[in-house]
Amino acid sequence: IVYGTDGNIGNALGENFPGGELAGIKGTLPMAELTDEFRDRLLKVDPALTDFTYGPESYDAVMITALAAEVAKSDDPVAIANEINGVTEGGEKCTTFADCVEKIKAGTDIDYDGIAGPFTFGP
Numbered sequence: 001i002v003y004g005t006d007g008n009i010g011n012a013l014g015e016n017f018p019g020g021e022l023a024g025i026k027g028t029l030p031m032a033e034l035t036d037e038f039r040d041r042l043l044k045v046d047p048a049l050t051d052f053t054y055g056p057e058s059y060d061a062v063m064i065t066a067l068a069a070e071v072a073k074s075d076d077p078v079a080i081a082n083e084i085n086g087v088t089e090g091g092e093k094c095t096t097f098a099d100c101v102e103k104i105k106a107g108t109d110i111d112y113d114g115i116a117g118p119f120t121f122g123p
Helices: 036-045 055-072 077-088 097-105
Strands: 092-094 110-114
Touching: 036 055, 055 077, 055 097, 055 110, 077 110, 092 097, 097 110
Parallel strands: 092 110
Antiparallel strands: none
């Protein structure tokens, strides 16, 4: 038996083989739960999407970066990096970009809880 890990077990792995070579392969996919609601949101953007591997985690990475840029009031990578930990812990909970940005503009310290779950990044 062959065991694959993480993104190595997606359907795209076998597309270049004639058939049968991967029969019996097993693997793990340690990703956040993919809800029907989030899957539907992704399919609205790309109806042909068939692989949702790390979709929640990728979405949250972009959200955290965008929120850090809002807090930094800058697109400078160093300024954004300096705010990433802060948008994930210690503040008022928010779960959507609009809600989080509203809080940021009001001067509120935020704590983004994403699609993949709550985050608490630290130094």
